[in-house]
Amino acid sequence: MVRTPGLFWLEKRLLRMILRRLVKPVRVVLWNGEEISESVDPPSARIKVRDEATLWKLILNPELQFGEAYSDGRIELEGDLVGLLDTIYRSKTQTSESLYPRLVSRRWARGTVNTPRGSRRNIHRHYDIRTDFYKLWLDSQLIYTCGYFPSSNHSLEEAQFAKMDYVCRKVRLQPGDRVVEAGCGWGALALHMAKHYGVSVKAFNISHEQILYARQRAREEGLADRVEFIEDDYRNISGRFDVFVSVGMLEHVGLPYYRELGDVIDRCLEASGRGFLHFIGRNRELPLNAWIRKRIFPGAYPPTLRQVMDIFEPWGFSVLDVENLRLHYAKTLEHWLARFEESASPICAMFNADFVRAWRLYLAGSMVAFQTGWLHLFQIAFVRFDNNQIPWTRDYLYLGESDPKQESKWIHAIS
Amino acid sequence: MVRTPGLFWLEKRLLRMILRRLVKPVRVVLWNGEEISESVDPPSARIKVRDEATLWKLILNPELQFGEAYSDGRIELEGDLVGLLDTIYRSKTQTSESLYPRLVSRRWARGTVNTPRGSRRNIHRHYDIRTDFYKLWLDSQLIYTCGYFPSSNHSLEEAQFAKMDYVCRKVRLQPGDRVVEAGCGWGALALHMAKHYGVSVKAFNISHEQILYARQRAREEGLADRVEFIEDDYRNISGRFDVFVSVGMLEHVGLPYYRELGDVIDRCLEASGRGFLHFIGRNRELPLNAWIRKRIFPGAYPPTLRQVMDIFEPWGFSVLDVENLRLHYAKTLEHWLARFEESASPICAMFNADFVRAWRLYLAGSMVAFQTGWLHLFQIAFVRFDNNQIPWTRDYLYLGESDPKQESKWIHAIS
Numbered sequence: 001m002v003r004t005p006g007l008f009w010l011e012k013r014l015l016r017m018i019l020r021r022l023v024k025p026v027r028v029v030l031w032n033g034e035e036i037s038e039s040v041d042p043p044s045a046r047i048k049v050r051d052e053a054t055l056w057k058l059i060l061n062p063e064l065q066f067g068e069a070y071s072d073g074r075i076e077l078e079g080d081l082v083g084l085l086d087t088i089y090r091s092k093t094q095t096s097e098s099l100y101p102r103l104v105s106r107r108w109a110r111g112t113v114n115t116p117r118g119s120r121r122n123i124h125r126h127y128d129i130r131t132d133f134y135k136l137w138l139d140s141q142l143i144y145t146c147g148y149f150p151s152s153n154h155s156l157e158e159a160q161f162a163k164m165d166y167v168c169r170k171v172r173l174q175p176g177d178r179v180v181e182a183g184c185g186w187g188a189l190a191l192h193m194a195k196h197y198g199v200s201v202k203a204f205n206i207s208h209e210q211i212l213y214a215r216q217r218a219r220e221e222g223l224a225d226r227v228e229f230i231e232d233d234y235r236n237i238s239g240r241f242d243v244f245v246s247v248g249m250l251e252h253v254g255l256p257y258y259r260e261l262g263d264v265i266d267r268c269l270e271a272s273g274r275g276f277l278h279f280i281g282r283n284r285e286l287p288l289n290a291w292i293r294k295r296i297f298p299g300a301y302p303p304t305l306r307q308v309m310d311i312f313e314p315w316g317f318s319v320l321d322v323e324n325l326r327l328h329y330a331k332t333l334e335h336w337l338a339r340f341e342e343s344a345s346p347i348c349a350m351f352n353a354d355f356v357r358a359w360r361l362y363l364a365g366s367m368v369a370f371q372t373g374w375l376h377l378f379q380i381a382f383v384r385f386d387n388n389q390i391p392w393t394r395d396y397l398y399l400g401e402s403d404p405k406q407e408s409k410w411i412h413a414i415s
Numbered sequence: 416m417v418r419t420p421g422l423f424w425l426e427k428r429l430l431r432m433i434l435r436r437l438v439k440p441v442r443v444v445l446w447n448g449e450e451i452s453e454s455v456d457p458p459s460a461r462i463k464v465r466d467e468a469t470l471w472k473l474i475l476n477p478e479l480q481f482g483e484a485y486s487d488g489r490i491e492l493e494g495d496l497v498g499l500l501d502t503i504y505r506s507k508t509q510t511s512e513s514l515y516p517r518l519v520s521r522r523w524a525r526g527t528v529n530t531p532r533g534s535r536r537n538i539h540r541h542y543d544i545r546t547d548f549y550k551l552w553l554d555s556q557l558i559y560t561c562g563y564f565p566s567s568n569h570s571l572e573e574a575q576f577a578k579m580d581y582v583c584r585k586v587r588l589q590p591g592d593r594v595v596e597a598g599c600g601w602g603a604l605a606l607h608m609a610k611h612y613g614v615s616v617k618a619f620n621i622s623h624e625q626i627l628y629a630r631q632r633a634r635e636e637g638l639a640d641r642v643e644f645i646e647d648d649y650r651n652i653s654g655r656f657d658v659f660v661s662v663g664m665l666e667h668v669g670l671p672y673y674r675e676l677g678d679v680i681d682r683c684l685e686a687s688g689r690g691f692l693h694f695i696g697r698n699r700e701l702p703l704n705a706w707i708r709k710r711i712f713p714g715a716y717p718p719t720l721r722q723v724m725d726i727f728e729p730w731g732f733s734v735l736d737v738e739n740l741r742l743h744y745a746k747t748l749e750h751w752l753a754r755f756e757e758s759a760s761p762i763c764a765m766f767n768a769d770f771v772r773a774w775r776l777y778l779a780g781s782m783v784a785f786q787t788g789w790l791h792l793f794q795i796a797f798v799r800f801d802n803n804q805i806p807w808t809r810d811y812l813y814l815g816e817s818d819p820k821q822e823s824k825w826i827h828a829i830s
Contacts, residue, residue: 090801148808149807149808150808150810151807151808152807283727283728283731283732283733283734283800284728284729284731285728304724304728305720305721305724305734306720306721306724306728309719309720309721312698313698313699313700313719313721314699316698316699317698318698318739318741318788318791319698319720319737319739320738320739321737321738321739322734322736322737323735323736323809324733324734324735324736326733326805327803327805327807371803372801373733373799373800373801373802373803374800376733384788385698385788385789386505386787386788387788388742388786388788390741390742392564392566392567392742392743393563393564393565393566393813394738394809394812394813395565395813397809397813398808398809398810398812398813
C-alpha cells in the first residue's frame with residue numbers, strides 16, 4: 001500500500017465510494033487542503049475535515065460520527081446544512097445502510113432501557129434542560145410536539161393551538177370528562193382541555209422541570225382545581241377515565257413496554273372511553289439515528305404501525321383512525337429551527353458553541369427526515385372493540401378548521 | 416353414568432354450561448319436547464333441536480355446527496335470529512373460544528390456499544352464483560362491499576354512491592389518471608371513476624360471471640373505451656398506474672400472499688401514485704367463523720392492521736390514513752338483510768329453503784359481528800414513503816359530504 005501525502009489510498013477510495021452514492025455533488029476538504037470530489041459539477045456543499053482520525057471515523061460510521069464531528073468542530077461545513085442533510089437522506093435507500101449501524105442496530109433495545117428508573121434518567125437528559133432554553137425557540141405555550149397547520153402559512157402559535165384542538169376533537173371531549181394524559185410536557189394540552197372543554201385532567205410526567213412549570217401555569221391561569229400535574233411514571237397511572245391521551249411520549253416508552261402501556265390504558269379507560277396516541281414513527285423498522293440516540297434522545301425509538309399494535313391488540317382495543325402528519329412535523333421543525341437560529345447567540349452564551357451546533361444538527365436533521373419520509377408522525381384514535389358510541393363519519397373534525405381562531409365554533413360543535 | 420330419558424346427564428350438563436354463559440336467557444327445546452333453560456326469565460329465543468346427534472355436534476363445535484344445523488333445518492328457531500346472534504356475540508369474550516375452533520384455528524391457512532388456481536376455485540364458489548340472485552338484494556349497481564352513510568338515514572343506493580365517491584376522493588383522482596383496480600366485482604367503482612372523474616381504469620377480477628356483467632355495463636354506458644375489465648388474477652397486473660385501488664378483495668388474498676400483493680403494487684405504482692385498500696378486518700387475530708369459511712367464503716380471512724403491514728413495510732409504502740367504518744358495514748348489512756327477506760320467496764324458488772336459511776344466517780351473522788365489534792372495516796390510503804404530493808389536511812374529504820347528491824361539488828373540489 002503506497003501512502004499518498006496526507007491520505008491513505010484506501011481512505012480516499014472509501015471516501016470516493018461514499019461521495020459517489022450521494023445524489024448531489026459534495027466536496028470534502030482535507031486538513032492539508034486537498035479536495036476530494038466525485039463530480040465535475042460545482043459542489044452543493046464543502047465539508048472540511050480537521051484530521052485523519054475524524055475522517056476514518058466518518059468513513060466507518062457516518063451516521064454517528066457526522067454528528068459527533070460536526071458538534072465539536074472537527075468538521076466544518078461550507079454551504080447549507082439543511083441542503084447537505086437533504087442530499088444525504090435522499091441518497092439513502094430504505095433498505096441499505098452502512099455496515100456498522102446494521103451490526104449494532106438492535107443495541108438500542110438493550111442499552112438505555114426504559115424501566116421506570118431508566119426512563120427517569122433518559123428523560124432527565126433532555127427535558128430537564130432549563131426551561132429558559134426552550135422558551136427561546138418553541139412557541140409561546142412551550143409545546144414540544146408536532147403542530148397541526150390547517151394550511152402551511154399559519155404561524156407556529158396557530159398551528160399548536162390548532163393541534164391541541166384537533167386532539168380534543170379526535171377524543172370527542174365532553175364537559176365533565178375525566179382525562180388522563182401520559183407525558184404532558186409543560187402542560188399546554190392539559191390546560192387547553194380544561195380551559196376550553198370543561199374537563200378535568202390528571203397529567204403525568206417524569207420531568208421535574210416541566211412539572212414545576214406546568215403547576216405554576218395552572219395556578220396562574222386559575223385551573224389548578226381541574227388540572228393536576230403529577231410527577232410520576234405512566235406505569236403508575238391509577239383511577240378510571242373517560243379519555244386517555246398521550247402526545248409525544250410513546251417515542252420514549254420503548255418496544256418492550258408497549259404491552260405494559262396497553263395494560264395501563266386497559267386498566268384506566270372506561271367502557272365508553274376514548275384513547276389517543278400521537279407519536280413519531282416509521283414506515284418500516286429502523287433504529288433511531290445513532291447520533292440522535294446517543295446525544296439527544298437516549299432510549300428513544302420511533303415505532304412502525306405494526307409494532308404499535310402491541311398496545312392495542314392484546315386488550316381488544318379497536319383502532320378507529322390513523323392519520324400521518326409527516327409534513328406537519330417538517331413544517332413545525334422549520335419554525336423551530338428558524339427561531340433557534342435567531343437565538344443562537346443567547347443559546348451559545350447559555351451553553352457553548354458545541355451545544356448550538358449539536359442542536360442545530362438535531363433540529364435540521366429531524367426536519368429533513370420528516371421531509372424525506374424517513375420519519376412519520378402518527379395520530380391514532382381508538383376505543384374498546386365493542387364501543388358503539390363512535391362518530392358516524394369524521395366530518396365533525398373539519399368544521400371551521402380553516403381558521404384556527406374560530407375557537408367558539410369548534411367548541412360549540414363539540415358541546 | 417345414568418341415562419335420563421332422551422338425554423344423557425353429560426349432554427345436559429354441557430348444554431347448561433353453554434346456556435349459562437349467554438348474556439340473555441335462551442331455551443333449548445329437545446326432540447322429545449323437554450325444555451332446557453338456565454334462567455327463570457322468559458327466554459329471548461327458543462332453539463328446537465331435532466335429534467341427539469345434532470345436539471352433540473352443537474355442543475362440541477357450536478361455531479361450525481350452529482350454521483350447519485340451522486341451514487338444513489335440524490334446528491329451528493322460535494324468536495328473532497338477529498337477537499339470538501347478538502346474544503351469542505355479546506356473550507363471547509375476545510380471548511376465550513370453544514376448544515375445537517382453537518385447535519383447528521390455523522387450518523384455514525393450510526386448507527383452501529389462495530394460489531392463482533385455489534383463488535379461482537374459491538371465488539367461483541361465491542361470486543359466480545347467478546347475478547339475478549344478487550340483483551334481488553344488493554343495490555341497483557350491484558355493489559357487494561360496505562357502503563358509506565354520510566348519515567345513518569341515507570338509502571343504500573345513496574350510501575354506495577357516497578362510498579364510491581369517498582374512495583375517489585381518498586385516492587385524489589385527477590382527470591387523465593390511469594387507475595388499476597384489483598378485484599372489481601360487477602364493475603361499479605371502475606365505471607364510477609371513469610364516468611365522474613375522467614380517468615381510465617383497468618379492472619381485474621377472476622369471477623367470470625362478474626366480468627361478463629361489468630363488460631356489458633361498460634358497453635351500455637359508453638365507457639368501454641376507458642374501462643377495461645380483465646378476467647385475471649391480481650398477481651398478473653402489469654403496467655404502471657397513477658392509482659392502485661382494491662375494495663373488498665384483500666379478504667380473499669390470504670396472509671401468505673400479502674407480500675406478493677405488496678410487490679404487485681410496488682411494480683405497478685408510479686412514484687407519485689396513490690394506493691388504497693378497503694377490507695374487512697379484525698382488531699385481533701382470529702380465524703374467520705368456521706361455518707362462514709366452510710359454506711360462504713372458502714379461503715377468506717379478515718386480517719388485523721398488524722398483519723396488513725406485510726403489504727406496506729417491505730416496499731417502503733407510507734400509510735397516510737386508516738379509517739374504521741365498522742358501523743357502516745353493519746348498516747349496509749341491515750339493508751341487504753331486509754331486501755333479502757323481502758325476496759325470500761323468489762330466492763327459495765331459485766335455489767331451495769336450505770340456501771335461504773344459510774344466506775339469512777350469513778347476512779344476519781355478519782351484521783351482528785360488525786355491530787358487536789367482532790368484525791371491522793378498514794380503509795387505508797397510502798403512498799410511497801418519499802411522496803410529498805400529499806394533502807395538507809383531510810378536510811377536502813368532507814366538502815359537501817352531508818348530501819351525497821351534491822356530486823358536482825365534490826368533483827369540482829377534486830378537479
